[in-house]
Amino acid sequence: MPADFRSDTVTRPDAAMRRAMYEAEVGDDVYGEDPTVRRLEERAAELLGVAGTVFVPSGTMANQAAVMAQTRPGDEAIVEAEAHILYYERAGLAALSGVQVRPVPGERGAPAPEDVARLVRERDLHFPPTRLLCLENTHNRAGGAVLPVERWDALVALAHGRGLRVHLDGARIWNAAVALDLPPARLTRGADTVSACFSKGLGAPVGSVVGGDAETVARLREVRKLLGGGMRQAGVIAAAALYALEHNRQRLAEDHARARRLAEGLAGVEGLGVDPGAVETNIVIVRLERVTAETFLAGLRREGVLATRMGERAVRFVTHLDVGDGDVEAAVRAARAAVTG
Numbered sequence: 001m002p003a004d005f006r007s008d009t010v011t012r013p014d015a016a017m018r019r020a021m022y023e024a025e026v027g028d029d030v031y032g033e034d035p036t037v038r039r040l041e042e043r044a045a046e047l048l049g050v051a052g053t054v055f056v057p058s059g060t061m062a063n064q065a066a067v068m069a070q071t072r073p074g075d076e077a078i079v080e081a082e083a084h085i086l087y088y089e090r091a092g093l094a095a096l097s098g099v100q101v102r103p104v105p106g107e108r109g110a111p112a113p114e115d116v117a118r119l120v121r122e123r124d125l126h127f128p129p130t131r132l133l134c135l136e137n138t139h140n141r142a143g144g145a146v147l148p149v150e151r152w153d154a155l156v157a158l159a160h161g162r163g164l165r166v167h168l169d170g171a172r173i174w175n176a177a178v179a180l181d182l183p184p185a186r187l188t189r190g191a192d193t194v195s196a197c198f199s200k201g202l203g204a205p206v207g208s209v210v211g212g213d214a215e216t217v218a219r220l221r222e223v224r225k226l227l228g229g230g231m232r233q234a235g236v237i238a239a240a241a242l243y244a245l246e247h248n249r250q251r252l253a254e255d256h257a258r259a260r261r262l263a264e265g266l267a268g269v270e271g272l273g274v275d276p277g278a279v280e281t282n283i284v285i286v287r288l289e290r291v292t293a294e295t296f297l298a299g300l301r302r303e304g305v306l307a308t309r310m311g312e313r314a315v316r317f318v319t320h321l322d323v324g325d326g327d328v329e330a331a332v333r334a335a336r337a338a339v340t341g
């Protein structure tokens with residue numbers, strides 16, 4: 001088996017998680033009759049500090065449902081410029097919700113409130129209404145950066161003060177909470193909708209939730225059905241997510257420590273640009289000074305190590321449940337060989 005640093009989505013459920021799936025009590029969730037899904041939705045709501053959540057197959061559906069539930073075609077959303085929802089979701093905001101995006105630059109994924117304020121439209125016959133602000137924590141393209149709590153609070157206050165709703169893509173909110181040693185609900189405070197994934201660092205095979213207040217949850221259920229996300233005996237997968245929530249959250253600190261160690265090792269390899277101090281969670285982004293991403297990744301693969309391309313001269317390593325200390329050492333050795341091309 002290669003040491004697989006491509007993503008924290010590559011984990012396979014272990015025996016205990018599979019047992020929880022095997023034993024799950026199930027029903028038809030489209031009729032609201034799956035007790036395990038219900039339990040998961042309630043537990044996730046409690047952890048995320050929202051009235052309710054809706055279980056969906058993917059983080060992408062969670063994000064897109066959140067936007068669809070809170071906008072109308074012709075609305076505008078201010079979205080952090082490197083956010084997953086904008087970068088990696090097939091232009092879903094345009095294609096599914098008919099929403100126009102105004103990107104706002106972020107520093108390590110965190111926009112400045114004054115930059116957001118500048119982009120909120122005045123009321124004018126010519127302008128689309130600005131309806132929504134979309135943020136991400138932790139931020140994937142910013143190398144797993146944590147959105148500072150004070151910045152989050154300031155952005156929420158600004159958005160609400162100007163009549164905008166706020167969506168938080170919290171696919172990796174569990175990592176942010178562990179990194180800051182704060183409850184996840186603190187990091188979502190004030191969000192109108194929040195999404196979170198079980199299939200990333202928590203190690204479940206599939207599943208995400210999207211939540212908000214009671215009225216928003218009702219709308220999210222309608223939108224989930226529209227998007228084809230109504231699932232039947234989904235308790236089989238919800239059981240894995242519940243297991244992951246209870247057993248795999250605190251251990252994310254190990255992933256963070258390994259990512260930091262990996263970054264320190266890679267920083268010692270000539271031709272690689274990486275700042276270990278910038279590694280806050282489980283993602284390490286490396287700039288390549290001598291070879292292209294393709295060449296570097298092919299070299300890693302020859303040494304039994306997998307990572308992903310993040311640009312012509314950048315690659316991403318992600319630590320997770322299925323990589324250990326030996327894999328970190330193997331990755332540093334492989335990088336030393338791969339950097340010469």
Ligand SMILES: Cc1ncc(COP(=O)(O)O)c(C=O)c1O
Nearest residue numbers: 058059060061084136140169171
């Ligand atoms: C920040 C972020 N949001 C959303 C998603 C989408 O999740 P999914 O792959 O389950 O659709 C990802 C996936 O990597 C992500 O990194």
